[in-house]
Amino acid sequence: MVLTTSTMLPLGTPLPAAAMQAGLRPVTGGPFDSAALLGRPVLVLFLCPHCPFVKHVEGEVTRLQNDLGGQANMIGVCSNSTVSHPQDGPAGMAAQAQACGWTFPYLQDPEQNVARAFQAACTPDPFLFDAEHRLAYRGQLDGSRPGDGIACNGRDLRVALAALLEGRPVPEPQRPAIGCNIKWHDS
Numbered sequence: 001m002v003l004t005t006s007t008m009l010p011l012g013t014p015l016p017a018a019a020m021q022a023g024l025r026p027v028t029g030g031p032f033d034s035a036a037l038l039g040r041p042v043l044v045l046f047l048c049p050h051c052p053f054v055k056h057v058e059g060e061v062t063r064l065q066n067d068l069g070g071q072a073n074m075i076g077v078c079s080n081s082t083v084s085h086p087q088d089g090p091a092g093m094a095a096q097a098q099a100c101g102w103t104f105p106y107l108q109d110p111e112q113n114v115a116r117a118f119q120a121a122c123t124p125d126p127f128l129f130d131a132e133h134r135l136a137y138r139g140q141l142d143g144s145r146p147g148d149g150i151a152c153n154g155r156d157l158r159v160a161l162a163a164l165l166e167g168r169p170v171p172e173p174q175r176p177a178i179g180c181n182i183k184w185h186d187s
Contacts, residue, residue, distance in 0.1 A: 004122040004181035008138055008174070015042060015133035016117035023113040024077065027090045028097040029105030032075075039131055041072035041164055043157075046115065046125040046182065047106070048078045049092035050085060053179035054123050056146040058100050060154040061124075064161075065104055071165055072128075076106040079115035080123070080183040088183070115182055122179035128160055128170075136164050139174040 017034040026032050045061065047054050065074055076097075080088040090108055097106045109115055118127055128137035137160035144150035160170045 003178065005176040005178050006125045006138060006140075007119040007121045008176055009119050009127065009135060011135050011138075011174075013135040015044075015129045015135070016114070017133065019114050019117035020075075020107075023111055023117075024107035024109055025090075027078075027093040027106050027108050029103060029107075032105050032107055037073045037133070041131055041136075041161075042129040042133060043068075043072055043074045043161070044118065044127045044129070045074070045076050046079060046118070046120045046123050046127075047076045047096075048080045048085070048088045048123045048180075048183075049096040050080075050087045051123045051180040052146045056144070057124050057141050057152050057154075058096075060141060060152045062100050062102065064154055064157070065102060068161075072161065074104040076102065076104060077109050077114055077120075078106070079109035079112050079120060081112075081185045082110070083185065085183050112182075112185060120182060122177055122181055124179055125177045125182075126157055128157070128164065130164055136160065136170045137174060138177075140177045143175075145178065 021034040082089040130136045142155040144152045
């Protein structure tokens with residue numbers, strides 16, 4: 001495990017819908033169509049089955065899914081190399097989604113083009129786009145980490161979501177996500 005922080009993609013960056021449409025394979029949640037995302041906020045979470053940081057937030061990701069109630073699109077993406085980490089392939093992703101009760105699309109990024117388009121660096125790595133699909137928040141779910149004794153409640157991301165859904169500016173500062181590095185094919 002290499003502890004890695006998110007790159008903090010510039011706010012206002014457009015959602016890379018073309019990369020998502022061309023590069024993702026659905027594992028759960030049915031066929032993926034980026035056109036279905038239009039007109040609503042989009043939360044993209046870079047996840048994977050093996051990462052202890054993702055395991056730490058799985059319950060909160062499930063609560064977020066349930067609490068959003070269709071107010072925003074939620075998508076999980078796994079970009080890890082299955083050469084070095086076969087457990088992060090479709091079978092592991094499907095098992096994780098089933099165990100967690102995730103119904104949002106959980107998509108494999110086998111060529112890692114989507115992770116590159118987002119400049120994703122770690123798992124978990126959340127990106128929240130507004131209804132016009134401009135980046136409004138990127139960073140940590142909250143300040144908890146595996147083993148620190150602090151319960152994961154998604155506070156930072158929830159504050160950003162609430163502001164966005166209420167038409168208010170997303171508060172600053174936004175703190176980088178911290179997790180395992182994405183397992184690139186060439187590393």
